[in-house]
Amino acid sequence: MPQPPLFESKGEPEQSGLVARSRRGDNAEPLTITQISASLKRTVEDRFGHVRLRGELSGVKRAASGHLYCALKDDKAVIDGVMWKGAAGALPFVPEDGIEVVATGKVTTYAGRSKYQIVIDSMEIAGEGALLALLEKTRLRLEAEGLFDPARKRALPFLPQTIGVVTSPTGAVIRDILHRLADRFPSHVIVWPVLVQGQGAAEQVANAVRGFSSIERGGKVPRPDLVIVARGGGSVEDLWGFNDEMVVRAIAESTIPIISAVGHETDTTLCDYAADRRAPTPTAAAEIAVPVRSELQAAIDDLAHRKKRCASRPVTLGRERLEARAGRLPRPESLLQAQTQRLDEMAERLKRGLKDRAVQARERLQGDSAKLSGPLLRARWTSARDRLAAARLVPTLPQRRLAGDRQRFDALARLYASLDPEAPLQRGFVLVKDADGRLVRSRTVGATQPLLEVKFADGTLAVVPQAHADPPQPSAPLPPSRKAKRAKSASAAAQDDLFG
Amino acid sequence: MAEGTSDISQISFEDALRALEDVVRKLEGGEVPLDESIDLYERGEKLRLHCQARLDAAQARIEKIVAGPDGKPRETQPFDAAS
Numbered sequence: 058m059p060q061p062p063l064f065e066s067k068g069e070p071e072q073s074g075l076v077a078r079s080r081r082g083d084n085a086e087p088l089t090i091t092q093i094s095a096s097l098k099r100t101v102e103d104r105f106g107h108v109r110l111r112g113e114l115s116g117v118k119r120a121a122s123g124h125l126y127c128a129l130k131d132d133k134a135v136i137d138g139v140m141w142k143g144a145a146g147a148l149p150f151v152p153e154d155g156i157e158v159v160a161t162g163k164v165t166t167y168a169g170r171s172k173y174q175i176v177i178d179s180m181e182i183a184g185e186g187a188l189l190a191l192l193e194k195t196r197l198r199l200e201a202e203g204l205f206d207p208a209r210k211r212a213l214p215f216l217p218q219t220i221g222v223v224t225s226p227t228g229a230v231i232r233d234i235l236h237r238l239a240d241r242f243p244s245h246v247i248v249w250p251v252l253v254q255g256q257g258a259a260e261q262v263a264n265a266v267r268g269f270s271s272i273e274r275g276g277k278v279p280r281p282d283l284v285i286v287a288r289g290g291g292s293v294e295d296l297w298g299f300n301d302e303m304v305v306r307a308i309a310e311s312t313i314p315i316i317s318a319v320g321h322e323t324d325t326t327l328c329d330y331a332a333d334r335r336a337p338t339p340t341a342a343a344e345i346a347v348p349v350r351s352e353l354q355a356a357i358d359d360l361a362h363r364k365k366r367c368a369s370r371p372v373t374l375g376r377e378r379l380e381a382r383a384g385r386l387p388r389p390e391s392l393l394q395a396q397t398q399r400l401d402e403m404a405e406r407l408k409r410g411l412k413d414r415a416v417q418a419r420e421r422l423q424g425d426s427a428k429l430s431g432p433l434l435r436a437r438w439t440s441a442r443d444r445l446a447a448a449r450l451v452p453t454l455p456q457r458r459l460a461g462d463r464q465r466f467d468a469l470a471r472l473y474a475s476l477d478p479e480a481p482l483q484r485g486f487v488l489v490k491d492a493d494g495r496l497v498r499s500r501t502v503g504a505t506q507p508l509l510e511v512k513f514a515d516g517t518l519a520v521v522p523q524a525h526a527d528p529p530q531p532s533a534p535l536p537p538s539r540k541a542k543r544a545k546s547a548s549a550a551a552q553d554d555l556f557g
Numbered sequence: 558m559a560e561g562t563s564d565i566s567q568i569s570f571e572d573a574l575r576a577l578e579d580v581v582r583k584l585e586g587g588e589v590p591l592d593e594s595i596d597l598y599e600r601g602e603k604l605r606l607h608c609q610a611r612l613d614a615a616q617a618r619i620e621k622i623v624a625g626p627d628g629k630p631r632e633t634q635p636f637d638a639a640s
Contacts, residue, residue, distance in 0.1 A: 215569070247633055264628050360577050367594075372591070
């Protein structure tokens with residue numbers, strides 16, 4: 058060391074001797090570490106028994122024991138801090154790194170590690186700017202968790218039966234809500250009275266929101282189908298309870314749709330982000346909650362009126378259509394007109410035809426009757442009689458002629474009888490014919506014939522000339538004519554039999 | 558649509574109102590056969606009465622929660638906002 062020691066004993070350089078020994082005139086024993094630590098602790102605690110430090114939080118850590126460990130720093134220095142469980146639990150905000158706070162407490166030492174630290178009794182956020190910074194941090198964290206996800210938002214009931222209101226039982230807020238509800242649609246409202254500011258407010262609000270959610274349907278206490286969380290306007294600090302994570306989570310987890318109406322329109326709390334609907338003011342929340350009864354009444358009346366008007370419409374339409382068709386139907390008399398006309402015409406023609414026919418017939422009759430006049434008939438009859446008379450028909454005329462004719466007939470009859478070629482047969486002559494019936498006039502001819510037919514007065518006889526008889530025929534066959542005749546008569550008899 | 562729902566009393570006000578609107582629109586359209594329109598009209602009337610009943614039942618009733626020791630709502634009491 059370049060600097061000379063403070064307590065230098067002349068000529069005794071063994072101060073840096075190997076073994077420590079007590080010096081002369083020095084009765085101070087060396088301090089133990091515990092002693093110095095205790096001494097330091099006393100000094101520090103006496104001197105810094107109550108300090109307020111302003112600094113930025115960093116390294117915030119909440120131990121399982123409930124104690125909160127952190128460091129407070131500025132741009133050059135850092136001091137560790139601890140907040141025991143009791144104090145940490147009462148913090149109105151969730152300490153986060155980077156938040157500028159004002160911490161109140163005492164500085165103490167931790168001998169075990171040669172450290173000093175501040176034991177924080179209370180911690181506040183250092184100004185509104187820092188508060189807003191914390192708010193933003195919390196918002197981002199919860200947003201990242203999905204608590205403000207638009208998909209989580211539930212539709213509000215159109216006309217809630219029961220409305221739960223979480224707010225202070227006193228003050229303008231509840232009155233505004235109730236008035237506006239009464240104006241629009243008188244409803245069943247259940248108020249859950251809570252503190253809306255200060256210590257315990259956040260917890261009460263969160264419990265109320267959860268409490269409404271826990272009401273069973275059909276229980277003693279009717280379950281609201283809509284909850285309004287409301288608070289009047291105030292500073293960021295006043296509204297702080299509604300930025301509390303506990304409240305935000307309770308709202309996000311609510312099983313009943315929630316309208317958040319905290320502060321004025323310009324104030325936005327995390328509770329607004331988590332709610333299903335944000336109303337700028339408590340009055341607006343009431344307006345969002347229920348429709349206007351009179352408007353609904355008007356709508357229903359209008360529908361009823363329109364419906365009534367429509368009711369007769371199909372009938373009217375039907376009647377119109379029926380009438381339109383009925384109008385197009387032909388009149389019954391016109392259906393028969395053509396036929397009637399035709400009938401009339403036919404009847405007329407029939408009458409006229411009959412008359413015409415009679416006239417025609419009469420004309421023909423008269424034309425003929427001209428020829429049938431009496432004098433004409435008589436004239437014809439007279440001339441006929443005259444001609445009859447002129448004929449002079451007397452019996453002697455035919456008789457004379459008859460006698461003459463008879464004489465001539467008798468003479469001719471006698472001559473005829475004498476000329477009969479077969480008459481001589483009576484007297485023994487015969488006629489000779491050949492097989493074909495031709496008359497055989499000479500022997501020469503006769504000799505050439507194989508068979509001759511000799512006709513006697515009483516019949517014919519078949520004869521074979523001598524020249525052909527040489528090879529004598531066993532017996533003269535019957536003349537074929539006779540044979541044929543017989544066959545013919547036999548067949549005739551058969552035919553007779555057929556018919557007989 | 559709540560068209561097929563026979564028990565109108567179970568329909569919410571909003572659905573009933575919408576169904577009524579639907580009925581009126583159909584009737585006004587004139588497309589519905591006469592017979593059907595009579596049924597439709599009757600249904601519309603029921604829906605209207607249902608809606609009307611809900612409106613007529615509207616009355617302010619203000620209560621406040623009385624929580625039990627467990628913090629759960631135990632009962633309600635009349636609430637006077639003026640206090």
